[in-house]
Amino acid sequence: MLKQNIMRRFLYIAILLLLPLISFSKVHTEGFSESEIPDAVFHRMEGKSYPKGCPIKRSELRYLRLMYVDGHGKVKEGEMVCNKAIAKDVLEIFEELYKHRYPIERIQLIDDFDANDERAMRANNSSSFCYRVVKGSKKLSAHARGMAVDINTLYNPCVRRYRSGRVVVQPSNALKYTKRKASFPYKIEWGDLAWRLFTSHGFKWGGAWRSVKDYQHFEK
Numbered sequence: 001m002l003k004q005n006i007m008r009r010f011l012y013i014a015i016l017l018l019l020p021l022i023s024f025s026k027v028h029t030e031g032f033s034e035s036e037i038p039d040a041v042f043h044r045m046e047g048k049s050y051p052k053g054c055p056i057k058r059s060e061l062r063y064l065r066l067m068y069v070d071g072h073g074k075v076k077e078g079e080m081v082c083n084k085a086i087a088k089d090v091l092e093i094f095e096e097l098y099k100h101r102y103p104i105e106r107i108q109l110i111d112d113f114d115a116n117d118e119r120a121m122r123a124n125n126s127s128s129f130c131y132r133v134v135k136g137s138k139k140l141s142a143h144a145r146g147m148a149v150d151i152n153t154l155y156n157p158c159v160r161r162y163r164s165g166r167v168v169v170q171p172s173n174a175l176k177y178t179k180r181k182a183s184f185p186y187k188i189e190w191g192d193l194a195w196r197l198f199t200s201h202g203f204k205w206g207g208a209w210r211s212v213k214d215y216q217h218f219e220k
C-alpha cells in the first residue's frame with residue numbers, strides 16, 4: 001500500500017514536471033506543417049533537385065507545407081523542401097509573413113521547374129533545397145544542403161559586378177529590379193519584415209554581401 005502511494009506521488013510529480021514542456025512545444029497554425037520527405041515528393045525530386053549520387057541524406061531534409069498571400073491578396077498553399085536544421089525557423093518565419101499578409105508570388109518545389117534555377121527565378125518562385133553550385137561558380141551553394149531560402153526571386157535578383165565593369169543579373173530578365181532605390185512590389189530591403197524575421201532567426205541576407213548582391217537570398 002505504502003509502495004503504491006509512493007509510486008502514485010512519483011507519477012504526479014513527473015506529470016507536473018513534464019507539463020511545461022508539453023505546453024511550450026510549438027503547435028503550428030493550420031496550413032503549416034513539417035514532415036520527412038514523403039515518397040511521392042521524393043520521386044518528384046529524384047534526378048532534379050536531388051540528382052543521382054546526391055551526398056545529402058534524404059533524412060536530413062524536411063518537407064514543409066506553407067500558407068502565403070500573393071500580390072493580389074489571394075491566400076495560397078505552397079510546398080518547400082529545406083534542411084531539418086532550419087525547418088522550425090522557416091515555418092515560424094512564413095507563419096509571421098502570412099499573418100502580416102506579406103506578398104509572395106509563388107512557393108513551389110524547384111522540381112516543378114526541372115530544378116532549373118534560372119527558370120524558377122524568372123517565374124518569381126520562392127524555394128530552398130536544390131543540390132547545386134553557387135550561381136556562376138563551382139562552389140556548392142547553401143541551397144545544396146537546404147540551408148538557404150530564396151524569396152520572390154524575380155524582383156530580388158542576384159547581381160554580380162565584375163572589376164571589368166561587366167554586370168551579371170540572375171534571372172536575366174530582372175535588370176530593372178537591380179535599381180534598389182526604386183519602389184516596386186515584392187522588394188526585400190534592409191529592415192523590412194522579411195529581413196527582420198530572417199535575421200532575427202539567425203539567417204544572413206545575401207543583399208548585404210559585398211562582392212555579390214543576392215537580394216532574394218537568406219542563409220543560415
Ligand SMILES: [Zn+2]
Nearest residue numbers: 148149150217
Ligand atoms: Zn539563394
